[in-house]
Amino acid sequence: MKPKIILFVRQLSFARQYFDYLLSALSTKYDIYIFHTNNLESSNINENCPYINYDISNLSHKKVQSLLNKINPSDLLVTNIRSLLDIYIFITCNMNNIPLTYIEHGLTLNKISRFKASNKYHSLIKYLNYCKKVIGYLLSCRNPISNFRTIKRAIINSDYTGIKLNNALLYAPGSKGVLDKHFDLSKTIIRYSGYPIVNKNSxxxxxxxxxxxxxxxxxxxxxxxxxxxxxxxxxxxxxxxxxxxxxxxxxxxxxxxxxxxxxxxxxxxxxxxxxxxxxxxxxxxxxxxxxxxxxxxxxxxxxxxxxxxxxxxxxxxxxxxxxxxxxxxxxxxxxxxxxxxxxxxxxxxxxxxxxxxxxxxxxxxxxxxxxxxxxxxxxxx
Missing domain, CATH: 3.40.50.2000 (Glycogen Phosphorylase B;)
Incomplete structure (x- = not known):
């Protein structure tokens, strides 16, 4: 039986559009699962997705936790660091001892805790949903007060030092310089892959x-x-x-x-x-x-x-x-x-x-x- 990996993305289409080459390669050694929030993003499901996927948009923390227990992933891959939902995924992985791997996509400098209200009503609905998940997490964790402070520092001050990031796949050392301002990377394994422009270096x-x-x-x-x-x-x-x-x-x-x-x-x-x-x-x-x-x-x-x-x-x-x-x-x-x-x-x-x-x-x-x-x-x- 192959180990299992979860990729978390906002929209399912992003997995195919930006990470298909990575997922295709990993699928020879891992079973791939995708968590997404298509419903919250008002995005249509990509029927051609070859991987098992779950829309966690309206799931409570209890149901997300149940999914994680069922899948029992060896790693969870994330590509964004900019919202309460991302923070929720991070702390939930930490609580379950699921290794968290950040894959740089876009400019890391502009990914750190930036609230975007492109549609105020829609954004309010999304953040109420995020809060619901976070509250469920806080009610189920061992140290709710300490964890609440960790979440507060992350969302308000972009201070992620209370969150464990196990691995990071970055473009170059300059990206690490940005992450260093937000995370404690002393125990994070970092590899530099370069910004991918071509299929093969030749x-x-x-x-x-x-x-x-x-x-x-x-x-x-x-x-x-x-x-x-x-x-x-x-x-x-x-x-x-x-x-x-x-x-x-x-x-x-x-x-x-x-x-x-x-x-x-x-x-x-x-x-x-x-x-x-x-x-x-x-x-x-x-x-x-x-x-x-x-x-x-x-x-x-x-x-x-x-x-x-x-x-x-x-x-x-x-x-x-x-x-x-x-x-x-x-x-x-x-x-x-x-x-x-x-x-x-x-x-x-x-x-x-x-x-x-x-x-x-x-x-x-x-x-x-x-x-x-x-x-x-x-x-x-």
């Missing part, structure tokens, strides 16, 4: 040798869906059209690489004159073939850093948090649309001047899915 040479076209790519993010921006949909459409017009005027083609969670049909209908693409083209290959890369704080911008592209951060889209600051030492920030014209007269060379050691500190080595699989397997042994 494939990276093909990206490095890509023929660069006179084009720019804007790496889109679901800023409005996730309440990262104060823009309305009409505001965003207007900004995208303006961006496209400026590049066209300067004889550059602009490609808008839409985030997978946004509806491409909606954007194409509103921006018929823009070149908008979804998942039909690999984002890393798209960056490799572009002279200029524009974005906000997407993890995909790390590819632009690795390939030493001319990278610019758009900071006039009413971003609510300081996430854009992650790339401030690397790329210039454009604070208003009129500054975009400067791109064509004063091309950014910051990324070209960065030392390899600086790049590796934030992106890591062996930037392949193959390396990530190997490092994760070693962590779970």
């Amino acid at each position: 494939d990276l040479q093909f990206l490095l040798k890509s023929i660069t076209k006179k084009q720019a790519v804007y790496i889109h993010q679901p800023l409005i869906i996730d309440n990262f921006s104060e823009l309305s949909i009409s505001d965003e459409v207007e900004l995208l059209q303006e961006l496209n017009d400026i590049f066209k005027k300067n004889n550059y083609s602009l490609i808008i690489k839409l985030h997978p969670r946004d509806d491409i049909r909606n954007y194409k209908n509103k921006l018929p004159n823009c070149n908008i693409i979804g998942t039909e083209m690999d984002i890393h290959q798209l960056i490799a073939s572009s002279e200029i890369v524009l974005g906000h704080f997407s993890t995909a911008l790390l590819t632009a850093v690795l390939l030493k592209k001319s990278l610019y951060i758009l900071d006039y889209w009413k971003i609510k948090n300081d996430a854009n600051k992650f790339f401030s030492p690397i790329a210039p920030t454009i604070s208003k649309s009129s500054e975009i014209e400067l791109i064509f007269t004063d091309r950014n060379t910051n990324t070209r001047k960065m030392t390899d050691s600086f790049i590796k500190n934030i992106i890591g080595f062996d930037n392949s899915k193959e390396a990530r699989i190997q490092k994760l397997e070693k962590l779970l042994c």
